[in-house]
Amino acid sequence: MDIRWGRVVRDALGIALLVGVGGLLVANVFGTGTGNVPMPQVAASSFVLGLVGFVIAGALNRDLRGRHLWFVALGVWLLGLTSVALLGISLRQWLVSALAIFFACLFGGAIASALFRARA
Numbered sequence: 001m002d003i004r005w006g007r008v009v010r011d012a013l014g015i016a017l018l019v020g021v022g023g024l025l026v027a028n029v030f031g032t033g034t035g036n037v038p039m040p041q042v043a044a045s046s047f048v049l050g051l052v053g054f055v056i057a058g059a060l061n062r063d064l065r066g067r068h069l070w071f072v073a074l075g076v077w078l079l080g081l082t083s084v085a086l087l088g089i090s091l092r093q094w095l096v097s098a099l100a101i102f103f104a105c106l107f108g109g110a111i112a113s114a115l116f117r118a119r120a
Helices: 005-031 039-060 065-079 081-086 091-115
Strands: none
Touching (some): 065 091
8 A cells, every 4th residue: 555645735734733723722822911922831732732633643544554644744844844934933943843743643643553453
């Protein structure tokens, strides 16, 4: 079986959107009136929502799950460049975000594998 690139794009966009909207909501809720973005809360929200996204992507793509999720993780990370351009995230923060995405992918894939067996 080959990688289905349409599914990779779908999942990467979905996870990036989930993480982005969640981060904006957390920033607005916790940063209201302070003028500062509460980065620890935004980071925690992004990790948890990313983890949920990778579990869903892993559940939907049981064939070649690991390879699929690695390509999705790369896509999510590359889509994070929009945060550098649009939200003022530093290039260093974007580079370091690869670690959080890696662990969300790893743990999300493991959870999906435990809950949703590969097709025989």
